[in-house]
Amino acid sequence: MLNLSIILEDSARNAPDRTALVLGDLRLPYSMVDTVANQVANLLVSRGIGKGDKVALACPNVPYFPFVYFGILKAGATVVPLNVLLQSREIVYHLDDSDAKALFCFEGSAELPMGARGREAFDAVEGCEHFVVLPATPLATESEYGESFWAALEGMSGEFETVQTEPDDAAAILYTSGTTGQPKGAVLTHMNMLTNAIVSDEMFPTDPDGDVSFAVLPLFHSFGQTSVMNVSVRRRATLVLQPRFEPDEALELMRRERVTMFAGVPTMFWALLSKIHTDGAEAPSTLRVAVAGGASCPVEVLKDFEATFGIPILEGYGLSETSPAASFNQLGRPTKPGTVGFPIWGVEMRLVDDDWSTIEGEGPGEIAIRGHNVMKGYYGRPEATEEVLRDGWFRTGDIATRDDDGYYSIIDRAKDMxxxxxxxxxxxxxxxxxxxxxxxxxxxxxxxxxxxxxxxxxxxxxxxxxxxxxxxxxxxxxxxxxxxxxxxxxxxxxxxxxxxxxxxxxxxxxx
Structure with missing residues (x-):
């Protein structure tokens, strides 16, 4: 038996009173997060949803996301996280393609009417049977779009015995288009997700006083989900949530909450530096680890950040299909700006040509990856899976070079993406x-x-x-x-x- 939700259960058991989530003035301990996740699991089971079923989740970086995410896992079901910016037509496609039986959807706002879009999509999909609204107003038991989360949880027990799942069972389906056609669902197993979180976590030293991680990367994305949320929950860190990146607020939150870990895309680092240099904003002094991914970070930004914050940005590489982390510039080894480091523990990388033959030396060549992080396949698409998986190796479509020390540098992306x-x-x-x-x-x-x-x-x-x-x-x-x-x-x-x-x-x- 292996279930990704054990990272939350372990933290709630061993550090029940430690603050797990911070959103504005709201502070929630691990014990409460686990209790609400148990209620979600009981709700799903009471409605006939369990092992092997798919449950979609459309939610920004607010406490509902971990509540529902871990509740789905505890019930033995598979999480299908949806981008919060999707239009109704796009949500219909994802619900249909994943065979989702339920949709938990944040109510949103006038600027981002997620509730209206989600309801319209739900009504258009015959196989999706349950729609639960995550209200924007705290603890609201009614919503104009349908059943409120808090009303649905009424009477549900805060205790739940996690459904036994196997290491190779699907924990999440993360949608990615690859390079062409409609989005495809990368099926990631409990072993994929748990091992990637453990390995990512252990690459960085733990603060003995307790780590504080800044969560502004979308949790529906593989980078934010594994490298921020799951890593933080596993190490019993405090997760400071920012639903939408605003550099002024981000710097203020980092200083106020004494953030020690921050993962972001290069444009976020650029925006933080611009605020500091242009407006004279104060750089937080507690930051110990900064991680960049999602795109190549300009070398000038890397240099400026280290000079301003006193720590390097560690660049890494991964894809939704690899859970996501595959390679990294890791603490304790020389950092090489402009590279994505070398493979993480338990992962192999090589350069291949169009015929899958290995390219020796510097390359260039297409990156192929093998290890505990590689997806099970694309959901419902055996032909697309066969195109990219062979003998455990996953070919990424990304072109790279490799230096004598084994550090990889991405020189071109997957075709036209x-x-x-x-x-x-x-x-x-x-x-x-x-x-x-x-x-x-x-x-x-x-x-x-x-x-x-x-x-x-x-x-x-x-x-x-x-x-x-x-x-x-x-x-x-x-x-x-x-x-x-x-x-x-x-x-x-x-x-x-x-x-x-x-x-x-x-x-x-x-x-």
Missing amino acids: IIRGGFNVYPREVEEVLMMHPAASLVAVVGVPHDRHGEEVKAYVIPSPGATASEDELIAWCKENMAAYKYPRIIEFRDSLPMTATGKILKRELR
Whole structure:
């Protein structure tokens, strides 16, 4: 028997009074987090949801996320975390594709109407039978969108005997598009997730006075879920939640809560440094560990951060399919700025060519990974799984070089994928939505350099004959049909697009 929820149960048993979660003035001990998770598990079982069933969770970085996440695991079910920026159409796809039987959805706000979007999607999916609203108003027992979380938990016991799951059973399905087509669900097992959290945790020394981790990376994303939430819960740390990154508030929270660990994407580090240098904000003095991932961090940012905060940023590499951590610049060994370090414990990496043959020496080549972190496969997609998995090796699509010390450096990303502000944007998905507009005859989407976001999404459009739609009209239409981080901010109309002899668009020329 192995269940990822043991990290919460162990911390609640051995440090029940230690503060687990902080959100504003709210402070919750480990004992309470575990009790509410037990109530969630009892609720699921009472509604016929258990081992092998899928339960979707759409929630920002607020206490509901760990409550529901660990409750689903305790019930033996599989968590399907959803990006909080998804539109209704996109939520429908994820619920359908994952065979989710229930959706726990945060109520949201006027600016982010998650409750309305979630309800609309739930009503459109026949197989999803239960919709529970996570109210924005604390402890509210009613919601205009459906059954309130707190009303649903009424009468549910705070004790629960965790369902026995096997190491190879699915703990979570994390959606990633890879590089093409509709998003695919990477099936991560209890062994994948638990081992990755343990190994990631043990790479950094524990503060004897108790670690305080800053959680602004979205917990629905593999980086925030494993490297922040699960690592922190496992080491009985305090998790300071920030639902949306704001550099002023982030610095104030770090100072007030005496944060010791921070993981973020490069744009977050850049924003913190900008606030300090431009506004004279004070850098927190308690930070001991800073971790960057999601995109390559500019060397100048790495240097500036170390000079300002007195500690290096440790860069790592991973994917949703690898739970996510695969390689890292680790404490106790020389840090090499601009590299993603070397494989973590229990993980192998090599460079391969198109035929899976190993490339010796420096490379370049495509990174292939084997170890405890590699996913079980893509949910319901055996052919897509066979394309990327062979003899336990997972080929990432990322091109890298390797130096004599075994440190890897990413030199190109998986084909045409765009990374905007740490979020993966997959051009084909954007293209397919744009092509639904009557004014668009042919579309090619690429990433273009952007000072703050790293890359911005740009669409080249051949207009339909007689079409009169403007750039602003197409952008507004995309905004209504795609998550905020996906839709193109730049549209350029063209009479033609560069192509190969076989009709394939040459995106490298557009870039």
